[in-house]
Amino acid sequence: MIDLYYAPTPNGWKITIMLEECSLPYRIIPVNLGKGDQFKPEFLAISPNNRMPVIVDDDGPKGEKISVFESGAILLYLGEKTGKFLPSHQIDRIKVLEWLFWQVGGLGPMAGQVSHFVNYAPNFPGDHSYSEKRYKNEYDRLLGVMNNILTEREYLAGDYSVADMASFPWVTAYKRYEVDLNKFKEVRRWFDTLKNRPAVRKGMDVGKDERTFAQKPTKESLKMMFQQDSDSIARAAEEKKE
Numbered sequence: 001m002i003d004l005y006y007a008p009t010p011n012g013w014k015i016t017i018m019l020e021e022c023s024l025p026y027r028i029i030p031v032n033l034g035k036g037d038q039f040k041p042e043f044l045a046i047s048p049n050n051r052m053p054v055i056v057d058d059d060g061p062k063g064e065k066i067s068v069f070e071s072g073a074i075l076l077y078l079g080e081k082t083g084k085f086l087p088s089h090q091i092d093r094i095k096v097l098e099w100l101f102w103q104v105g106g107l108g109p110m111a112g113q114v115s116h117f118v119n120y121a122p123n124f125p126g127d128h129s130y131s132e133k134r135y136k137n138e139y140d141r142l143l144g145v146m147n148n149i150l151t152e153r154e155y156l157a158g159d160y161s162v163a164d165m166a167s168f169p170w171v172t173a174y175k176r177y178e179v180d181l182n183k184f185k186e187v188r189r190w191f192d193t194l195k196n197r198p199a200v201r202k203g204m205d206v207g208k209d210e211r212t213f214a215q216k217p218t219k220e221s222l223k224m225m226f227q228q229d230s231d232s233i234a235r236a237a238e239e240k241k242e
Ligand SMILES: N[C@@H](CCC(=O)N[C@@H](CS)C(=O)NCC(=O)O)C(=O)O
Pocket: 009, 010, 011, 012, 033, 038, 050, 051, 052, 053, 069, 070, 071, 072, 104, 108, 224, 225, 226
């Protein structure tokens, strides 16, 4: 059985989508980010970056228990475990890795910053307009990159793969980010295809009632998520040792 440490956010959905696509049995362990579950010693032991998602598979390599953090690493692990959505042929595999790394190093972080400036920055003093524009431009550029490649291929790396599953959740937010997806004809086609996959729908629905990004954040949750620095992380690491 796989335990998925999870909150219903785009990085979490990548993994529920893959687990559903592979029909792997899993159990959700909720991580309440606003309340600081990500800093608890038992969580830091499996997620040193204090972020979800994380999986613990009690049937890992050689039948041993293993934990994996970082959504890209989890998708690779699950692809290798099941032999699904991650080609074994080297040339096809590297195409998937290119787009998976593009997502975890580009689309995800940039869309995440758009989300920060749209959903959370208004709770902090100062003029955030340049920052918001900067990340919205980057998000727009990355959707353009996606659109270009999708004129040549049905999916990001050829066949449907973990690279598509990683990218889809970060495109779903386009309305909240005031993006007209119809401007990106091929992304629209790709998005509509994925949206209609039963496993994608099921994965996105996991923990739907616990979603918080449309709600007004509390002072406590803003502090927990956006006022961490190396000192607070050092304190959490010390508590882990005790
Ligand atoms: N690079 C990480 C990013 C994970 C991430 O940023 N997770 C967010 C939720 S979407 C989180 O756990 N945030 C907790 C916090 O900010 O304290 C991955 O791809 O797994």
